[in-house]
Amino acid sequence: MSRERAPPRVLLYVSSLIALLLSAVPLPSFLDFLRPDFLLLVVVWFALAAPRAGGLAFAFFAGLVLDAFQGVVLGEHSFAFVAIAYLVHRFYLRIRMFPLGHQTLTVMSLLFFYQFILFWIDGVTGHPVTDWARWIPVLTGTIVWPILVGVLSRFLVRS
Amino acid sequence: MAVLRDSGVRPPVPRFSALGLKAMVLAAVSVAIMVVDYRQQHLQVIRSALTSAVYPLQLIVHSPIAAWQRWQASMASRDSLLAENAGLKETVQKDEIRLLRLVAAERENQRLRALLGAAPRIAERVAMAGIMRIELDAFRQRVLIDKGSRDQVFKGQAVIDAYGVVGQVTNVGPVSAEVILLSDNAHSIPVQVSRNDLRTIATGSGDPRRLSLNYLPRAADIKVDDVLLSSGLGGVFPAGYPVGRVVEVRRDPSQPLLSISIEPYAHLDRDQEVLLVWFDKPTAPPAPPEVAKPATSKRHGPAAAGTDAPADATAKPDTPAKSAPAAPAAPGTKPPTAPANGAPAASPARTGTGATP
Numbered sequence: 001m002s003r004e005r006a007p008p009r010v011l012l013y014v015s016s017l018i019a020l021l022l023s024a025v026p027l028p029s030f031l032d033f034l035r036p037d038f039l040l041l042v043v044v045w046f047a048l049a050a051p052r053a054g055g056l057a058f059a060f061f062a063g064l065v066l067d068a069f070q071g072v073v074l075g076e077h078s079f080a081f082v083a084i085a086y087l088v089h090r091f092y093l094r095i096r097m098f099p100l101g102h103q104t105l106t107v108m109s110l111l112f113f114y115q116f117i118l119f120w121i122d123g124v125t126g127h128p129v130t131d132w133a134r135w136i137p138v139l140t141g142t143i144v145w146p147i148l149v150g151v152l153s154r155f156l157v158r159s
Numbered sequence: 160m161a162v163l164r165d166s167g168v169r170p171p172v173p174r175f176s177a178l179g180l181k182a183m184v185l186a187a188v189s190v191a192i193m194v195v196d197y198r199q200q201h202l203q204v205i206r207s208a209l210t211s212a213v214y215p216l217q218l219i220v221h222s223p224i225a226a227w228q229r230w231q232a233s234m235a236s237r238d239s240l241l242a243e244n245a246g247l248k249e250t251v252q253k254d255e256i257r258l259l260r261l262v263a264a265e266r267e268n269q270r271l272r273a274l275l276g277a278a279p280r281i282a283e284r285v286a287m288a289g290i291m292r293i294e295l296d297a298f299r300q301r302v303l304i305d306k307g308s309r310d311q312v313f314k315g316q317a318v319i320d321a322y323g324v325v326g327q328v329t330n331v332g333p334v335s336a337e338v339i340l341l342s343d344n345a346h347s348i349p350v351q352v353s354r355n356d357l358r359t360i361a362t363g364s365g366d367p368r369r370l371s372l373n374y375l376p377r378a379a380d381i382k383v384d385d386v387l388l389s390s391g392l393g394g395v396f397p398a399g400y401p402v403g404r405v406v407e408v409r410r411d412p413s414q415p416l417l418s419i420s421i422e423p424y425a426h427l428d429r430d431q432e433v434l435l436v437w438f439d440k441p442t443a444p445p446a447p448p449e450v451a452k453p454a455t456s457k458r459h460g461p462a463a464a465g466t467d468a469p470a471d472a473t474a475k476p477d478t479p480a481k482s483a484p485a486a487p488a489a490p491g492t493k494p495p496t497a498p499a500n501g502a503p504a505a506s507p508a509r510t511g512t513g514a515t516p
Contacts, residue, residue, distance in 0.1 A: 017216070024220045024293050029367075029428065032297040056178070060185045064192075068209035069216070070296050071303075071330050071337040074202060075192035082189060086182035125197050127345040129298040131365060 036141035047088040059085035210332030300343035323424030367428035
């Protein structure tokens, strides 16, 4: 992971746009709950690889757009995104040093925490989703993370 | 984020304190937005603006899939189109005949209602809307439609399809609106059993093929294949639209309430188009004569067994043609149920929305 070159903000916008679109592409219903939280993964990656470009405000607005996109109560995803982005920013120097496997496990715990925040807000706002399948995106997100790191790092180095 | 320099040099001093403060502020803002959005309607403007801002993105997702479907349709073979056309013509003819019968029934219904002094049937207007091929949330039963406030769509509007009730509008943008389906587990619809006017509430289960009735006591008169219609209480849904069919009734002796599964008639997971319904909210009819009338007609009912069935038919005037086959079954089961459920259920239904929230 290159860390001496701040990525152009173009990469930030393009990748979050693609992540947002991927979060809305219709899938067959049996595949639907496997969908990882692409936008959160992108936010986490930028917080790790380019903490200046992908700051907390970026996380906040990304979450707000996702709220509007999904039509849930405004502020739900932005709160969760800010919380996760804060953790990553707080420890980014350490997490960056982790070997990829170790880093992936860290991301997995972050994803779990993220789902827990959403679960909690859903419960408070009176729309609890108590299906066990809601935790599956944690696993699929963990699987997608190394791929995302590979792809985004490649673009970062080239540009 | 305040500093967006393109040099990659790390700050000499870790920005932890500022970071924590910023996170606190943003989290507090998020919570404030959530509270305001959840408790009040002040954010309607912002939400509407955000909705229209993300609409182009949603179009980006939707259009390739829609284009693919259009292309597939335009590539359909001549033979299959001809066959489809013939089938549709046949259906239209059958429907025309059914409709003719229905017109006569409706006229009769109006006359009978006039005799009863009941409020006339509610005028309705519908408009078609397409469902956008967009996945909003895997664990919520919600869809996006391509009509918005520009087409007079409003929040809380009822949405139906050719088979039954689909759901209601929850968010309205300028050119799009979000619809919560009956099967969302945060959604409930007031219904009544067409056979005996037993009223209850059908709640979504998260599965597009299932609804559930959770509030009926064990002694309630309901059985498999009973048809549920929207009761119109609450004023969101027009009365008398088919909602679903009872597929399972579980009587657990240890539980005070029944657990009942409903299969919705609407094709919640397959629809491409839906209908938006505008109807005038039923105004509260003058109360005293309304309460008296059904009571007397009920008293006449059991006296002569032959008049029971017609009396029953007038009690549920908004029933569509679907319940016509169910009517002959009613007299057989009527004597035991009429004193228990029929009479109390029928009279409050006439008085309006006061009885049930």
